[in-house]
Amino acid sequence: MSFGGPEVLVAGEAPEPVAGPGQVVVDVSVAGITFVETQIRRGVDKWHARPELPYVPGGTVAGRVASLGKDVDPAWSGRRVLAGTGESGGFAERAVAAVGDLIPVPEELGLPEAVALHTDGGTALGLVEGARIRPGEWVLVEAAGGGVGSLLVQLARAAGAGVVAAARGARKLELARDLGAEVAIDYSDPGWTDRVREATGGAGPDVVFDGVGGEIGRAAFEVTADGGRFSVHGASSGQVTAIDLTRARRRGVEVIGIEQLFGFGPRMEKWTTRVMSEAVAGRIRPVIGQTFPLERAADAHAAIESRTALGKTLLLI
Numbered sequence: 001m002s003f004g005g006p007e008v009l010v011a012g013e014a015p016e017p018v019a020g021p022g023q024v025v026v027d028v029s030v031a032g033i034t035f036v037e038t039q040i041r042r043g044v045d046k047w048h049a050r051p052e053l054p055y056v057p058g059g060t061v062a063g064r065v066a067s068l069g070k071d072v073d074p075a076w077s078g079r080r081v082l083a084g085t086g087e088s089g090g091f092a093e094r095a096v097a098a099v100g101d102l103i104p105v106p107e108e109l110g111l112p113e114a115v116a117l118h119t120d121g122g123t124a125l126g127l128v129e130g131a132r133i134r135p136g137e138w139v140l141v142e143a144a145g146g147g148v149g150s151l152l153v154q155l156a157r158a159a160g161a162g163v164v165a166a167a168r169g170a171r172k173l174e175l176a177r178d179l180g181a182e183v184a185i186d187y188s189d190p191g192w193t194d195r196v197r198e199a200t201g202g203a204g205p206d207v208v209f210d211g212v213g214g215e216i217g218r219a220a221f222e223v224t225a226d227g228g229r230f231s232v233h234g235a236s237s238g239q240v241t242a243i244d245l246t247r248a249r250r251r252g253v254e255v256i257g258i259e260q261l262f263g264f265g266p267r268m269e270k271w272t273t274r275v276m277s278e279a280v281a282g283r284i285r286p287v288i289g290q291t292f293p294l295e296r297a298a299d300a301h302a303a304i305e306s307r308t309a310l311g312k313t314l315l316l317i
Contacts, residue, residue, distance in 0.1 A: 002053065003043030006301040009091075011294070014056060017096045019069030024076055026083045026097055031090045031294070031315040032060040032115040034147075035236055038301050040087070051088055057297070058090020058315075060118050062111040065102075072099055080105040082118050082272065091297050093317055103269055108280045116147065116286035116312040121275035122268040123233065123261070124151035128159065130256055131207045131231045135160030140196060140205035142212045142220060143236060144181065145172025147312040150287040151275070152209050153179045158283065161207070164199050166192065166220070168307060175287065175310055187216050193223040200225070209233065210241055217241030227252040233261060236307075287311025 002008060019025045037057055039045040061083050065076045082105055083097035105114045127148075133139060139156040143149040144165035156163050157180040165176030165184045173184035183199040185192050197204055204225040210217045214237030221243055224230050230253055232241055240258055248255050264271075278284045289310030292300040294317045303309045 003041065003050075005042070006038075006298040006305065008041065009057070009298040009301060011297075012054075014092060017092075017094050019067055019072070019096055021070040022072060022100075023069040023096050023098050024065045024072060024083075024102065025067045026061060026063045026081065026095050027066045028061045028090070028093055028095050028317045029063040030061065030111045030115045031058045031092075031317065032118060033058070033300055033304060033313050033315065034060075034119055035234070035304055037087075038305050041301065048087060055088045056091050057088060058092070058095075059085055059087050060115055061085060061090045061095050061097075062105060062115045062118075063317075066094065076102065080107070080111065082114050084118075091294060091315060093294070103272055106276060106280050109276055112288055112291070112314055112316070113279060113286050114276060115314055116288050117151075117275045117279060118272050119268075120147035120312060121151055121279075121286065122271035123264065124148050124155055125271040125275055126260075126264045126267060127152065127209060127231055127233055128155045130260055131209070131229050133159040133161050133207055137161045137206035138164060138200040138204075138225075139207045139209070140164045140166060140220060140223075141176075141181070141209045142166050142187070142216060143234070144176040144184070145169075145310055146211070146236075147287070148211060148233065149209070150175065150179055150311050151284065153181050154284045156207075157181075162200075164196055164205060166196070166216075171310060179287075187212075187219075193219050196220075196223050204228065207231065211236060213237045213241045214239045218243075221248075221253070224251075224253050229254045229256060231256040231260070232258040234258070288314060290314075291316050293317075 084101035165181035211234035213235035
């Protein structure tokens with residue numbers, strides 16, 4: 001086994017997991033996938049330690065608690081939960097998780113929807129809080145057709161902002177409009193930032209959510225309104241946006257760097273519980289664009305990396 005393209009993901013047998021003290025075993029119904037996990041698989045991610053081979057990918061699952069380790073409250077037995085498995089172990093029929101990494105799933109919410117809201121929903125809510133969106137402002141959301149981006153569109157609208165959604169391809173732009181974006185722009189078109197300026201009355205967006213980085217991120221920074229906020233949360237292009245901080249200070253643009261994500265961990269349970277409640281109430285909806293059976297995990301990774309995936313991509317076990 002080696003690091004590489006999606007084809008290195010192959011089905012296999014693993015020992016039956018056993019819950020240790022303070023742990024549970026979850027019968028997995030749904031496993032989530034993030035773009036970062038595809039980069040860990042390639043061995044090119046800069047933010048996480050490279051796992052030892054062979055390893056089982058997957059950091060988020062949902063299912064019912066099947067067995068309990070020592071000192072675990074019996075009330076957890078049989079409960080529907082979201083479970084964080086760390087950075088690996090989720091692409092399996094059963095997975096071990098610490099009790100502190102369990103979040104109960106409301107009975108009114110499907111397990112696929114819960115997984116779609118776990119990492120992406122908590123992250124989106126944290127980004128929106130950090131950017132301090134005010135009613136009447138304009139917000140530019142990059143990668144608006146993805147898991148985080150589609151939720152950012154909805155949360156920015158709920159905060160009273162006007163939304164300019166930027167994505168690649170007609171399907172993603174149509175989705176962004178359906179989620180409430182006033183304007184949807186394809187950032188593969190030349191001069192796309194001119195359309196962003198036009199949509200925002202010439203001033204540019206007050207807030208930019210940069211999940212792409214590279215040339216698109218740099219172009220988005222240049223179109224950010226003076227006195228605005230530029231929030232970085234991803235680099236799907238392969239490069240975090242390079243910003244001249246002296247120029248940013250001169251323009252009064254607050255740069256909220258990708259380092260913000262490092263502080264999200266302790267608050268993710270609270271944020272995830274909140275977005276699940278919002279989904280149950282019908283105020284936001286997670287977008288599940290495609291699902292795959294466990295044995296086609298390689299196809300799921302390939303769909304994410306090809307940029308063709310809409311919203312969240314899930315494995316159904």
